[in-house]
Structures are given as C-alpha cells and as structure tokens.
Amino acid sequence: xxxxxxNPRHKITKRGQxxxxxxxxxxxxxxxxxxxxxxxxGPEFLTxxxxxxxxxxxxxxxDRFSAERPKGSFSTLEIQRTEQGxxxxxxxxxxxxxxxxxxxxxxxxxxxx
Amino acid sequence: xxxxxxxxGPVTLSExxxxxxNCTYTATGYPSLFWYVQYPGEGLQLLLKATKADxxxxxxxxxxxxxxxxxxxxxxxxxxxxxxxxxxxCALSPQxxxxxxxxxxxxxxxxxx
Numbered sequence: 001x002x003x004x005x006x007n008p009r010h011k012i013t014k015r016g017q018x019x020x021x022x023x024x025x026x027x028x029x030x031x032x033x034x035x036x037x038x039x040x041x042g043p044e045f046l047t048x049x050x051x052x053x054x055x056x057x058x059x060x061x062x063d064r065f066s067a068e069r070p071k072g073s074f075s076t077l078e079i080q081r082t083e084q085g086x087x088x089x090x091x092x093x094x095x096x097x098x099x100x101x102x103x104x105x106x107x108x109x110x111x112x113x
Numbered sequence: 114x115x116x117x118x119x120x121x122g123p124v125t126l127s128e129x130x131x132x133x134x135n136c137t138y139t140a141t142g143y144p145s146l147f148w149y150v151q152y153p154g155e156g157l158q159l160l161l162k163a164t165k166a167d168x169x170x171x172x173x174x175x176x177x178x179x180x181x182x183x184x185x186x187x188x189x190x191x192x193x194x195x196x197x198x199x200x201x202x203c204a205l206s207p208q209x210x211x212x213x214x215x216x217x218x219x220x221x222x223x224x225x226x
Contacts, residue, residue: 004156035214042117042202042216043157056213091157102214104149104157 002026004105006092012111013082020078021108025094032075033102034067035091036060043091049075050097082112115140119203119217126193126224134188134220136177136203144205146170146179146186147214151200160188160201193224 005024013019025032031050035043046065047057051072061067064082069075079086089109093102120135138144148160148170161170166181175190186203203217 040218042204042218043214045213045215048213093157101159101162102157106154106156 004092004094004103006090006105006108008108009106010109010111012113015084015112016081018078018080019082019110020076021090021092021110023075023077023092023094023105025074025092026103028096029094029103030072030097031095032069033093033095034075034077035093037089037091037107038087046077079110082110084112086110087112115144115205115207115215117203117205117215117217119201119220122200122220122222124220124222126222128195128224128226129192130224132188132190132193132197132222134201134203134222136186136188136217138184138186138203138205140184140205140207140215142207144207146177147204147206148175148177148186148188149202149204149216151202151219153199157202193222195224195226198222198224 007022033048034046037043045058046061047067049069064080067077089107091107093104095102116139118137145164147162149157150160151157161172163170163179169178177186177188200219200221202219204214
C-alpha cells in the first residue's frame with residue numbers, strides 16, 4: 001500500500017490559465033473521489049468515480065472543471081480559465097467498494113494570482 | 114441539506130488533559146458518522162467511525178458515540194499526548210457509505226508538554 005499520490009504538490013498559475021492535476025489511487029481501489037478544501041473549511045465533495053465511470057458531480061463543479069479517470073486507474077482534474085476563487089487545496093481519495101474508509105492523498109495546493 | 118457543525122478551535126491543552134471536541138449533525142435518514150484527523154504535513158486519515166445509533170467508534174484512545182437523540186458524535190480522549198496535535202474533522206455520509214462525505218470545518222488541537 002503506497003498510498004494515494006497527488007501531483008503536483010503546489011501549483012501557482014495566473015488567472016485565465018488552465019491547470020491539470022493528477023491523482024494516483026491505491027492500486028486495488030475501485031472508487032476515486034475529488035474534494036476541494038479552502039482555508040478554514042472542511043473538504044467539500046466535488047465528484048467521484050467507480051472504475052472509469054463518473055457517477056456523481058457536485059454543483060460546485062462548474063463547467064470549467066472536468067475530471068476523467070481513463071481505464072479506471074489514475075484520474076485528472078482540469079480547471080479551465082482559472083479564477084482567483086479557484087485557489088484551494090484539491091484533495092483526492094480512493095476506497096474499495098462497499099463503504100470502506102476513504103484514503104486521502106496529501107493534496108495539490110492551487111494558487112491563482 | 115446535510116451538514117456538520119463542530120466546535121470552534123483552536124483548542125490548546127496540556128499533556129494528559131481530557132479532550133472533548135463537540136460535533137453535531139443535520140441529516141435525513143440514517144447517516145454514518147466519522148472522525149478524520151490531519152497531522153501536520155500529512156493527508157486526512159480516518160480516526161474512527163460509527164454506522165448506526167448508539168454505536169461507539171474507538172481508535173488510539175479516542176472514542177465517539179453516535180447519539181441519534183441529540184444528533185451528536187462528540188470526540189473524546191481521556192489523556193492527550195503531544196503527538197495528538199492535529200486538525201480533527203467530523204464528517205457524515207448521507208447514504209451510509211463512504212462516498213460523498215460532508216465535513217465540518219475542523220478543529221485544530223495543540224497539546225503542550
């Protein structure tokens with residue numbers, strides 16, 4: 001169990017640019033989740049996948065956000081035309097099916113200037 | 114909608130003191146309840162959970178009891194250590210599983226020697 005890996009750890013970008021984050025879940029985990037955490041707040045659910053299928057998206061996930069999980073392995077989260085309000089920690093988590101605990105990565109911290 | 118409210122921090126205690134972090138929730142149906150912990154520089158980790166009323170979750174000396182009548186899941190530890198210094202998040206799963214967790218804002222605990 002090497003844990004959930006997220007890259008990059010930090011990303012600084014200018015407003016209007018596109019950014020992409022990557023998450024590598026624990027290898028045998030079928031479910032993969034994205035959360036966003038802003039300063040002083042708890043994580044907020046964005047979306048989750050079961051294998052390669054994206055099963056649910058939060059209303060927080062605007063049209064500028066897109067997530068993929070090709071082949072049911074790693075996942076990417078892309079933010080197009082970034083805004084300052086997108087500055088946050090983006091967390092990835094994975095789990096086995098059936099309500100097992102979520103294992104979180106250390107997150108990618110995005111700063112939009 | 115579903116929500117979690119936890120006591121405002123930060124909380125500062127001396128080693129061996131008794132810890133209580135209050136958590137109350139609002140949810141329809143029968144949610145599962147969780148406490149996650151985030152140690153400095155690390156990702157969120159599941160500390161304990163309870164899936165039905167009157168269940169007690171416990172781990173590493175921490176305990177929390179699912180109280181449906183008071184919609185609470187308070188975290189307690191009888192004797193804290195410096196190594197318990199972290200941010201603690203109360204969370205619920207509206208559907209009883211692990212997906213789509215709803216988190217509280219977190220409570221930062223500092224334990225001094």
